[in-house]
Amino acid sequence: MLAGGQAILLYDGLCGLCDRFVQFVVKHDRHGTLKFATLQGAFGRAARAAAPELARIDSLILLTPSGAYVRSSAALEVMRYLGGVWALALTLYAVPRAIRDWGYDRIAARRYRVWGRYDSCPVPDASVRGRFLD
Numbered sequence: 001m002l003a004g005g006q007a008i009l010l011y012d013g014l015c016g017l018c019d020r021f022v023q024f025v026v027k028h029d030r031h032g033t034l035k036f037a038t039l040q041g042a043f044g045r046a047a048r049a050a051a052p053e054l055a056r057i058d059s060l061i062l063l064t065p066s067g068a069y070v071r072s073s074a075a076l077e078v079m080r081y082l083g084g085v086w087a088l089a090l091t092l093y094a095v096p097r098a099i100r101d102w103g104y105d106r107i108a109a110r111r112y113r114v115w116g117r118y119d120s121c122p123v124p125d126a127s128v129r130g131r132f133l134d
Helices: 016-028 042-050 071-082 084-094 097-109 111-115
Strands: 008-011 035-038 061-064 067-070
Touching: 008 016, 008 042, 016 035, 016 071, 016 111, 035 042, 042 061, 061 071, 067 071, 071 084, 071 097, 097 111
Parallel strands: 008 035
Antiparallel strands: 008 061, 061 067
């Protein structure tokens, strides 16, 4: 599914928080190589069907040639990818994953209520549309 060693960030395309996170990543991505796909799109559905352990994940999934990262680990690996000052977030790896994911899940459970929910996935700006797989 991953060609040429690229990484793909799967996200909830209907979630206002997820959309803001993707826009943040696009803005700060110096490499310009990270690809994006919504969980609701054809690529996201196929990726989750191909890996049963991902089927129930309804928020961030980072697919890399070395494996898949989910929830808080996905967010931290995206910060690693961005580098620079954003890599300081990697200090959160000192917190056990169960605790990080617990906090992540608390935010995710309220994401529609706090940041809103789209009726359909927003269309990316034309300048970055090629990085979105569906």
